[in-house]
Amino acid sequence: MMQPLPAYNFYIALAEAEANFAAVGLSALSAVVLGGFSEAAGLDSEIQVEERRAGGVNDRVYQFPGAASFPHLVLTRGMGFGEDLYLWHEQFLKGKGVRRHGMVFLADENHLPIKAWKFENGIPVKWSGPALNAGSSALAIEKLEIAHERMGLVLSPGKALSAAAENLGV
Secondary structure, three states: OOOOOOOOOEEEEEEEOOOOHHHHHHHHHOOOOEOOEEEEEOOOOEEEEEEEOOOOOOOOOEEEEEEEEOOOEEEEEEOOOOOHHHHHHHHHHOOOOOOEEEEEEEEOOOOOEEEEEEEEEEEEEEEEOOOOOOOOOOOOEEEEEEEOOEEEEEOOHHHHHHHHHHHOOO
């Protein structure tokens, strides 16, 4: 019987949108990742349903698949890992930002990917700094919200990373 996977061991890799997903996979292999995240939310996709009624058919409403929608990916981490997330967002504030593809990897105890999700053409639409409160001992947390065009599960992420390395001659 297969055991549920723990959701606490994950990492994220980003590449400029002009790069292909093989480059993103290579980034993960090389451990060039945005690490230290405590949460990644928004690994969802939904298909809108269009309803149609047919004249004279009163016992049903026909359901047809419509457009897909994807919520923003929200990355949360403690501050202190550098300013890379804010700087990416700031480039868009200045009108000079570059979209990025990315992958979120769920890893096993050896930090090898066992599941992966990819997103395409990400834009950092919101950065949130910490809530500062002198009366609390909570950690300083930053969040980055990424809008993207598509999110999907990568089947066999281990094979995908091996193929990425092979395609790039690693």
